């Protein structure tokens with residue numbers, strides 16, 4: 540099949556590349572000419588394990604191309620995906636759909652016959668109807684179908700998630716659209732991946748419901764971790780003890796500094812807004828949003844406490860800045876709340892992240908950027924681990940102790956074993972576990 544993918548951000552680039560790996564002929568479109576030029580040179584603008592090789596292989600095979608000419612890509616395709624950004628609108632938390640509608644309008648203007656227009660961007664329920672209306676209004680003489688095909692990719696394991704998904708969700712309202720969606724994902728059905736065919740509205744809502752549910756699970760275990768600390772219980776044991784109940788499930792029960800990233804914070808806020816707008820408020824999700832925001836803000840207090848109540852003229856070594864490992868993405872990362880709070884409390888901050896420092900330099904001021912983890916901890920009164928990169932799990936802890944001024948470690952991701960840390964002479968605190 541011939542596919543045009545509008546938007547070469549995270550979702551668009553990964554999905555377009557993976558569709559070409561399925562054997563489809565894919566052209567990825569972006570209005571950022573310099574980004575297209577980089578992609579044509581084989582440079583991948585995001586850090587995603589495995590993506591560079593997959594792009595190179597499919598470009599070589601002639602199945603994957605990049606262009607800034609949207610009209611040409613649309614004319615050459617039967618299915619057009621919209622994968623442009625839907626950031627949070629300032630003020631009200633609603634998703635900003637201006638990029639989506641602008642792309643749809645351009646698709647309508649460029650089309651020279653029937654097209655299936657599929658939204659892959661996360662869009663609020665009801666957007667499919669508005670896309671259909673815009674297509675009809677712009678080009679009443681052309682027949683269009685609209686579909687919703689939300690993506691469940693995690694940054695850092697996006698290719699695996701696309702190639703081996705738990706399910707594919709396809710929201711359509713015609714047989715033709717349903718057949719085209721089935722055909723697009725045929726290689727997955729040979730592997731018996733379930734496809735959930737629904738209406739467009741249900742598919743749109745499934746995406747938000749999935750992210751809100753996962754965010755709720757994380758927030759639940761984070762609040763349990765706070766209680767564990769008060770009563771001397773261990774949140775790992777709680778997570779395992781409840782997670783082995785198949786109705787609950789073990790995943791997404793890792794307590795930490797609060798969820799971040801480009802999806803959970805934005806999508807939970809947008810869902811809260813739509814639910815309020817439709818007069819069916821999701822009070823549980825509202826609570827998740829505020830609990831998580833407050834949690835991220837509170838994390839710095841743990842560092843102050845570990846330093847004996849004051850950070851004035853003390854040095855804090857920060858390990859990890861991105862919202863999670865294996866990405867360079869800093870969006871809504873807990874570090875963006877924690878580090879400014881440490882600086883306000885009078886600390887000097889030395890920080891290191893394997894992939895996030897270019898972006899972090901843009902977002903944070905007053906920080907000394909370190910060359911590696913040991914450099915970040917050089918002379919530090921306290922270490923705080925914010926992101927659980929594997930290289931931090933493998934640190935030489937004796938060397939860490941030797942370079943620090945005082946061996947105090949605040950582990951916000953429960954990477955180290957408390958008994959081992961204490962055994963090595965660290966003053967160690969983690970999340971929801973007794974030391």
Ligand code: UGA
Pocket residue numbers: 661690691692693694695750753757790791792793794795796797798799800801802803806862863
């Ligand atoms: C998330 C979803 O997992 C994907 O299914 C979805 O497609 C994607 O959003 C999206 O909507 O595009 P992602 O944001 O890449 O993916 O990252 P996750 O691995 O889900 O982590 C999100 C945040 O939750 C991170 O800050 C992570 O540290 C935190 N988290 C996750 C926890 O604190 N505890 C956990 O147990 C799991």
